[in-house]
Amino acid sequence: xxxxxxxxxxxxxxxxxxxxxxxxxxxxxxxxxxxxxxxxxxxxxxxxxxxxxxxxxxxxxxxxxxxxxxxxxxxxxxxxxxxxxxxxxxxxxxxxxxxxxxxxxx
Amino acid sequence: xxxxxxxxxxxxxxxxxxxxxxxxxxxxxxxxxxxxxxxxxxxxxxxxxxxxxxxxxxxxxxxxxxxxxxxxxxxxxxxxxxxxxxxxxxxxxxxxxxxxxxxxxxxxxxxxxxxxxxxxxxxxxxxxxxxxxxxxxxxxxxxxxxxxxxxxxxxxxxxxxxxxxxxxxxxxxxxxxxxxxxxxxxxxxxxxxxxxxxxxxxxxxxxxxxxxxx
Numbered sequence: 001x002x003x004x005x006x007x008x009x010x011x012x013x014x015x016x017x018x019x020x021x022x023x024x025x026x027x028x029x030x031x032x033x034x035x036x037x038x039x040x041x042x043x044x045x046x047x048x049x050x051x052x053x054x055x056x057x058x059x060x061x062x063x064x065x066x067x068x069x070x071x072x073x074x075x076x077x078x079x080x081x082x083x084x085x086x087x088x089x090x091x092x093x094x095x096x097x098x099x100x101x102x103x104x105x106x
Numbered sequence: 107x108x109x110x111x112x113x114x115x116x117x118x119x120x121x122x123x124x125x126x127x128x129x130x131x132x133x134x135x136x137x138x139x140x141x142x143x144x145x146x147x148x149x150x151x152x153x154x155x156x157x158x159x160x161x162x163x164x165x166x167x168x169x170x171x172x173x174x175x176x177x178x179x180x181x182x183x184x185x186x187x188x189x190x191x192x193x194x195x196x197x198x199x200x201x202x203x204x205x206x207x208x209x210x211x212x213x214x215x216x217x218x219x220x221x222x223x224x225x226x227x228x229x230x231x232x233x234x235x236x237x238x239x240x241x242x243x244x245x246x247x248x249x250x251x252x253x254x255x256x257x258x259x260x261x262x263x264x265x266x267x268x269x270x271x272x273x274x275x276x277x278x279x280x281x282x283x284x285x286x287x288x289x290x291x292x293x294x295x296x297x298x299x300x301x302x303x304x305x306x307x308x309x310x311x312x313x314x315x316x317x318x319x320x
Contacts, residue, residue: 028190030232032266036298036319037132037157039266053266055232058192081133083157085190 020067021095024060025087026079031055037082050096054103063096131160136320139301143313145169145288146278158185164203168250170283172211175250179205179222199226207245218245224252233260235272252280258294269297276305 029035035053042051042062049065060079064070072089079086094102131137131154138151145168152162160183168175181203189196201224208217226239241252258274272294279287290313292305303315 025192027192028188028195030193030195030230031296032264032268032270032298033296033301033317033319034132034195035266037135039298040135041132055266056263081157083132083188083190087192 021061021063021092021099022070022075022089023092023099024062024075024079024089026058026060027085027087029053029055029058029060029084034083038079038084041078041082052096052100052103054099057103061092061096061099131319132157137162137317138320139315139317141313141315143307144311146313152181152183159183164205168280168283170280171285173283174210175207175280175283176210177205177207177220179203179220194229194231196229197227199228200224201226201241207243209245209248216246220245232263235259235274249281250283252278254278258292267298269295271295274303274305 026035026038029038032053032055035055038060039051039053042048042060047065048062048070050063052061054060062070062075069091075089076086092099131152133154133156135154136151137154137160138149140149141147146166148164148166150162150164152160154160162181162183163179164181165178166176168177181201184200184202185197186200187196187198203220203222203224205220206217207220208215220243222241222243224239224241226237228235228237230236235256235258237254237256239252239254243250243252254277256274256276258272260270260272262270264270274292274294276290276292277287278284278290288307290305290307292303292313294301294303296302299319301315301317303313305313305315307313
Protein backbone atom coordinates (compact mmCIF):
# COMPACT_ATOMS: atom_id res chain seq x y z
CA UNK A 1 0.00 0.00 0.00
CA UNK A 2 2.81 2.39 0.97
CA UNK A 3 4.71 1.51 -2.21
CA UNK A 4 1.60 2.13 -4.27
CA UNK A 5 1.08 5.52 -2.66
CA UNK A 6 4.75 6.38 -3.16
CA UNK A 7 4.45 5.45 -6.79
CA UNK A 8 1.39 7.66 -7.19
CA UNK A 9 3.10 10.59 -5.49
CA UNK A 10 6.19 10.13 -7.65
CA UNK A 11 4.06 9.98 -10.75
CA UNK A 12 2.23 13.14 -9.72
CA UNK A 13 5.43 15.01 -8.93
CA UNK A 14 7.13 13.97 -12.12
CA UNK A 15 4.16 15.17 -14.13
CA UNK A 16 4.64 18.63 -12.63
CA UNK A 17 8.41 18.64 -13.03
CA UNK A 18 8.59 17.51 -16.63
CA UNK A 19 5.42 19.04 -18.00
CA UNK A 20 6.19 21.94 -20.28
CA UNK A 21 2.85 23.23 -21.47
CA UNK A 22 0.00 24.62 -19.41
CA UNK A 23 -3.47 25.26 -20.80
CA UNK A 24 -5.45 28.05 -19.14
CA UNK A 25 -9.19 28.41 -19.68
CA UNK A 26 -10.01 32.10 -19.49
CA UNK A 27 -13.36 33.71 -18.70
CA UNK A 28 -14.34 36.90 -20.54
CA UNK A 29 -11.77 36.69 -23.30
CA UNK A 30 -13.92 37.89 -26.17
CA UNK A 31 -11.76 40.29 -28.16
CA UNK A 32 -8.19 40.39 -29.43
CA UNK A 33 -7.71 44.03 -28.52
CA UNK A 34 -8.44 43.25 -24.89
CA UNK A 35 -6.62 39.88 -24.82
CA UNK A 36 -3.35 41.28 -26.12
CA UNK A 37 -2.36 42.07 -22.53
CA UNK A 38 -2.20 38.35 -21.78
CA UNK A 39 0.08 37.65 -24.72
CA UNK A 40 2.31 40.65 -24.02
CA UNK A 41 2.75 39.77 -20.36
CA UNK A 42 3.59 36.10 -20.93
CA UNK A 43 5.82 36.91 -23.91
CA UNK A 44 7.87 39.36 -21.87
CA UNK A 45 8.62 36.71 -19.23
CA UNK A 46 12.01 35.16 -19.98
CA UNK A 47 10.94 31.88 -18.34
CA UNK A 48 8.23 31.43 -20.94
CA UNK A 49 9.27 30.08 -24.30
CA UNK A 50 6.02 30.32 -26.25
CA UNK A 51 2.46 31.60 -25.88
CA UNK A 52 -0.65 30.91 -27.92
CA UNK A 53 -3.95 32.74 -27.41
CA UNK A 54 -7.00 30.96 -28.82
CA UNK A 55 -10.00 33.27 -28.89
CA UNK A 56 -12.31 30.77 -30.57
CA UNK A 57 -12.06 28.29 -27.71
CA UNK A 58 -11.29 30.77 -24.91
CA UNK A 59 -7.94 29.39 -23.82
CA UNK A 60 -4.28 30.33 -23.59
CA UNK A 61 -1.37 27.90 -23.63
CA UNK A 62 2.11 28.67 -22.37
CA UNK A 63 5.31 26.67 -22.55
CA UNK A 64 8.14 27.19 -20.11
CA UNK A 65 11.74 27.53 -21.23
CA UNK A 66 13.24 25.25 -18.60
CA UNK A 67 10.72 22.45 -18.81
CA UNK A 68 9.18 23.25 -15.45
CA UNK A 69 5.61 24.30 -14.86
CA UNK A 70 4.92 27.97 -14.33
CA UNK A 71 3.50 28.75 -10.90
CA UNK A 72 -0.32 28.78 -11.04
CA UNK A 73 -0.56 31.81 -8.75
CA UNK A 74 1.66 33.73 -11.13
CA UNK A 75 -0.44 32.64 -14.12
CA UNK A 76 -3.61 33.71 -12.33
CA UNK A 77 -2.09 37.11 -11.54
CA UNK A 78 -1.18 37.70 -15.19
CA UNK A 79 -4.68 36.78 -16.34
CA UNK A 80 -6.34 38.88 -13.63
CA UNK A 81 -4.12 41.88 -14.36
CA UNK A 82 -5.25 41.66 -17.97
CA UNK A 83 -8.85 41.92 -16.77
CA UNK A 84 -9.98 38.30 -17.01
CA UNK A 85 -10.67 35.37 -14.72
CA UNK A 86 -9.15 31.90 -14.75
CA UNK A 87 -11.55 29.00 -14.95
CA UNK A 88 -9.04 26.16 -15.07
CA UNK A 89 -5.32 25.51 -15.45
CA UNK A 90 -4.13 22.12 -16.61
CA UNK A 91 -0.95 20.50 -17.85
CA UNK A 92 -1.08 19.18 -21.37
CA UNK A 93 1.32 16.95 -23.24
CA UNK A 94 1.42 18.86 -26.55
CA UNK A 95 3.83 21.71 -27.11
CA UNK A 96 2.50 25.19 -27.87
CA UNK A 97 3.55 24.91 -31.50
CA UNK A 98 1.72 21.56 -31.80
CA UNK A 99 -1.42 23.13 -30.32
CA UNK A 100 -1.07 26.12 -32.60
CA UNK A 101 -0.82 23.78 -35.58
CA UNK A 102 -3.73 21.65 -34.33
CA UNK A 103 -6.02 24.66 -34.21
CA UNK A 104 -4.73 25.80 -37.59
CA UNK A 105 -4.25 29.38 -36.62
CA UNK A 106 -1.83 32.21 -36.40
CA UNK B 107 10.41 52.86 -25.22
CA UNK B 108 9.53 53.39 -21.60
CA UNK B 109 5.76 53.59 -21.12
CA UNK B 110 6.06 56.60 -18.83
CA UNK B 111 7.94 58.48 -21.55
CA UNK B 112 5.33 57.51 -24.13
CA UNK B 113 2.62 58.81 -21.84
CA UNK B 114 4.49 62.09 -21.32
CA UNK B 115 5.08 62.53 -25.05
CA UNK B 116 1.38 62.05 -25.69
CA UNK B 117 0.62 64.58 -22.98
CA UNK B 118 2.88 67.10 -24.64
CA UNK B 119 1.55 66.69 -28.16
CA UNK B 120 -2.13 66.55 -27.20
CA UNK B 121 -2.80 70.24 -26.82
CA UNK B 122 -5.48 70.94 -29.36
CA UNK B 123 -8.22 68.43 -29.50
CA UNK B 124 -11.19 66.27 -28.17
CA UNK B 125 -15.40 61.64 -24.35
CA UNK B 126 -13.93 58.37 -23.50
CA UNK B 127 -14.04 55.22 -25.62
CA UNK B 128 -14.67 51.78 -24.16
CA UNK B 129 -11.74 51.30 -21.77
CA UNK B 130 -9.81 48.15 -22.47
CA UNK B 131 -6.48 48.75 -20.78
CA UNK B 132 -4.45 46.06 -19.07
CA UNK B 133 -2.08 46.69 -16.17
CA UNK B 134 0.86 48.93 -16.95
CA UNK B 135 -0.32 49.78 -20.47
CA UNK B 136 -0.63 53.14 -22.16
CA UNK B 137 -3.61 53.63 -24.46
CA UNK B 138 -3.92 56.59 -26.79
CA UNK B 139 -6.92 57.35 -28.94
CA UNK B 140 -8.29 60.03 -31.16
CA UNK B 141 -11.56 60.79 -32.92
CA UNK B 142 -11.95 63.34 -35.67
CA UNK B 143 -15.24 64.46 -37.20
CA UNK B 144 -16.82 67.67 -38.40
CA UNK B 145 -18.49 68.58 -35.11
CA UNK B 146 -16.60 66.53 -32.56
CA UNK B 147 -13.01 65.61 -32.03
CA UNK B 148 -10.88 64.42 -29.17
CA UNK B 149 -7.48 63.16 -28.18
CA UNK B 150 -6.94 61.03 -25.12
CA UNK B 151 -4.11 59.16 -23.51
CA UNK B 152 -4.25 57.07 -20.36
CA UNK B 153 -2.07 54.87 -18.22
CA UNK B 154 -3.52 51.76 -16.55
CA UNK B 155 -2.42 51.32 -12.95
CA UNK B 156 -4.29 48.02 -13.02
CA UNK B 157 -7.04 46.48 -15.12
CA UNK B 158 -9.46 48.29 -12.79
CA UNK B 159 -7.98 51.77 -12.72
CA UNK B 160 -6.38 54.21 -15.08
CA UNK B 161 -5.78 57.93 -15.32
CA UNK B 162 -5.02 60.23 -18.19
CA UNK B 163 -5.76 63.35 -20.11
CA UNK B 164 -8.46 64.15 -22.62
CA UNK B 165 -8.76 67.20 -24.82
CA UNK B 166 -11.90 67.69 -26.87
CA UNK B 167 -13.89 70.02 -29.04
CA UNK B 168 -17.66 69.83 -29.53
CA UNK B 169 -19.50 72.08 -31.97
CA UNK B 170 -23.22 72.68 -32.46
CA UNK B 171 -25.30 75.22 -34.33
CA UNK B 172 -24.77 77.95 -31.77
CA UNK B 173 -22.42 76.51 -29.15
CA UNK B 174 -18.80 75.49 -29.32
CA UNK B 175 -17.09 73.76 -26.38
CA UNK B 176 -13.36 73.26 -26.00
CA UNK B 177 -12.29 71.30 -22.97
CA UNK B 178 -9.16 69.82 -21.46
CA UNK B 179 -9.29 67.53 -18.48
CA UNK B 180 -7.48 65.08 -16.28
CA UNK B 181 -9.55 61.98 -15.67
CA UNK B 182 -9.58 59.01 -13.40
CA UNK B 183 -11.27 55.84 -14.57
CA UNK B 184 -12.49 53.17 -12.19
CA UNK B 185 -14.06 49.86 -13.14
CA UNK B 186 -16.98 49.42 -10.78
CA UNK B 187 -17.99 45.98 -11.94
CA UNK B 188 -16.92 43.28 -14.36
CA UNK B 189 -18.62 39.99 -15.01
CA UNK B 190 -16.46 37.59 -16.99
CA UNK B 191 -18.35 34.66 -18.45
CA UNK B 192 -16.91 32.06 -20.77
CA UNK B 193 -18.29 33.83 -23.83
CA UNK B 194 -19.09 37.35 -22.69
CA UNK B 195 -17.92 40.29 -20.68
CA UNK B 196 -20.05 42.91 -18.89
CA UNK B 197 -18.61 46.09 -17.43
CA UNK B 198 -19.69 49.14 -15.47
CA UNK B 199 -17.25 52.05 -15.44
CA UNK B 200 -17.03 55.41 -13.73
CA UNK B 201 -15.02 58.17 -15.32
CA UNK B 202 -14.37 61.30 -13.32
CA UNK B 203 -13.00 64.19 -15.32
CA UNK B 204 -11.85 67.52 -13.93
CA UNK B 205 -10.66 70.39 -16.10
CA UNK B 206 -11.43 73.61 -17.85
CA UNK B 207 -13.94 74.21 -20.62
CA UNK B 208 -14.32 77.17 -22.90
CA UNK B 209 -17.95 77.75 -23.87
CA UNK B 210 -18.52 79.91 -26.91
CA UNK B 211 -21.99 81.04 -27.91
CA UNK B 212 -22.18 83.54 -30.72
CA UNK B 213 -19.77 86.26 -29.64
CA UNK B 214 -19.89 85.37 -25.94
CA UNK B 215 -16.91 83.39 -24.72
CA UNK B 216 -16.46 82.06 -21.14
CA UNK B 217 -14.10 79.69 -19.35
CA UNK B 218 -15.29 77.40 -16.56
CA UNK B 219 -13.69 74.89 -14.28
CA UNK B 220 -15.68 71.67 -14.19
CA UNK B 221 -16.00 68.27 -12.58
CA UNK B 222 -17.76 65.74 -14.76
CA UNK B 223 -18.67 62.12 -13.97
CA UNK B 224 -19.55 59.59 -16.67
CA UNK B 225 -21.17 56.24 -16.04
CA UNK B 226 -20.69 53.65 -18.77
CA UNK B 227 -22.16 50.16 -19.14
CA UNK B 228 -21.03 47.79 -21.86
CA UNK B 229 -21.64 44.18 -22.82
CA UNK B 230 -19.77 42.23 -25.45
CA UNK B 231 -19.31 38.79 -26.88
CA UNK B 232 -17.14 37.80 -29.81
CA UNK B 233 -19.97 38.80 -32.16
CA UNK B 234 -22.06 41.38 -30.30
CA UNK B 235 -21.16 44.73 -28.81
CA UNK B 236 -23.35 47.21 -26.90
CA UNK B 237 -22.64 50.28 -24.84
CA UNK B 238 -24.59 53.00 -23.08
CA UNK B 239 -22.99 55.96 -21.38
CA UNK B 240 -24.21 59.05 -19.60
CA UNK B 241 -21.96 61.98 -18.87
CA UNK B 242 -23.07 64.70 -16.47
CA UNK B 243 -21.57 68.06 -17.32
CA UNK B 244 -22.96 71.28 -15.89
CA UNK B 245 -21.11 74.55 -16.20
CA UNK B 246 -22.55 77.92 -15.24
CA UNK B 247 -26.29 77.50 -15.60
CA UNK B 248 -25.93 75.29 -18.64
CA UNK B 249 -26.48 71.60 -19.10
CA UNK B 250 -24.05 69.84 -21.42
CA UNK B 251 -24.88 66.26 -20.45
CA UNK B 252 -23.96 63.73 -23.13
CA UNK B 253 -25.72 60.44 -23.81
CA UNK B 254 -24.17 57.77 -26.03
CA UNK B 255 -25.69 54.47 -27.13
CA UNK B 256 -23.79 52.08 -29.39
CA UNK B 257 -24.54 48.61 -30.65
CA UNK B 258 -23.29 46.30 -33.34
CA UNK B 259 -22.28 42.89 -34.58
CA UNK B 260 -19.18 41.35 -36.01
CA UNK B 261 -19.39 39.84 -39.48
CA UNK B 262 -17.62 36.67 -38.33
CA UNK B 263 -15.33 35.32 -35.62
CA UNK B 264 -11.62 35.62 -36.12
CA UNK B 265 -8.49 34.15 -34.62
CA UNK B 266 -6.36 36.17 -32.25
CA UNK B 267 -4.06 37.50 -34.97
CA UNK B 268 -6.66 38.24 -37.63
CA UNK B 269 -8.41 41.55 -38.18
CA UNK B 270 -12.02 41.42 -37.03
CA UNK B 271 -14.54 43.64 -38.84
CA UNK B 272 -17.65 44.98 -37.10
CA UNK B 273 -20.65 47.07 -38.10
CA UNK B 274 -22.17 49.36 -35.52
CA UNK B 275 -24.71 52.10 -35.06
CA UNK B 276 -23.55 54.87 -32.78
CA UNK B 277 -25.80 57.54 -31.38
CA UNK B 278 -24.72 60.58 -29.46
CA UNK B 279 -26.32 63.76 -28.17
CA UNK B 280 -24.97 66.58 -26.05
CA UNK B 281 -27.69 68.70 -24.48
CA UNK B 282 -27.69 72.39 -25.37
CA UNK B 283 -25.01 71.88 -28.05
CA UNK B 284 -26.80 69.41 -30.34
CA UNK B 285 -30.27 70.15 -31.64
CA UNK B 286 -30.77 66.47 -32.55
CA UNK B 287 -29.31 63.05 -31.84
CA UNK B 288 -26.46 62.14 -34.15
CA UNK B 289 -26.70 58.67 -35.72
CA UNK B 290 -23.49 57.28 -37.17
CA UNK B 291 -23.31 53.89 -38.92
CA UNK B 292 -19.74 52.76 -38.32
CA UNK B 293 -17.30 50.11 -39.49
CA UNK B 294 -14.88 48.90 -36.81
CA UNK B 295 -11.68 46.96 -37.31
CA UNK B 296 -9.79 45.32 -34.47
CA UNK B 297 -6.34 43.88 -34.83
CA UNK B 298 -4.72 43.23 -31.43
CA UNK B 299 -3.12 46.55 -30.45
CA UNK B 300 -4.91 48.53 -33.12
CA UNK B 301 -8.55 49.54 -32.97
CA UNK B 302 -9.97 51.65 -35.82
CA UNK B 303 -13.37 52.96 -36.82
CA UNK B 304 -14.75 54.77 -39.84
CA UNK B 305 -18.26 56.14 -39.83
CA UNK B 306 -20.53 58.52 -41.70
CA UNK B 307 -23.42 60.17 -39.90
CA UNK B 308 -26.85 60.68 -41.45
CA UNK B 309 -25.86 64.17 -42.54
CA UNK B 310 -23.01 62.68 -44.56
CA UNK B 311 -20.21 63.85 -42.27
CA UNK B 312 -17.40 61.30 -41.88
CA UNK B 313 -15.74 60.42 -38.58
CA UNK B 314 -12.57 58.52 -37.78
CA UNK B 315 -11.52 56.87 -34.57
CA UNK B 316 -8.17 55.28 -33.82
CA UNK B 317 -6.94 53.64 -30.64
CA UNK B 318 -3.61 52.00 -29.92
CA UNK B 319 -2.28 50.28 -26.82
CA UNK B 320 1.41 50.31 -26.10
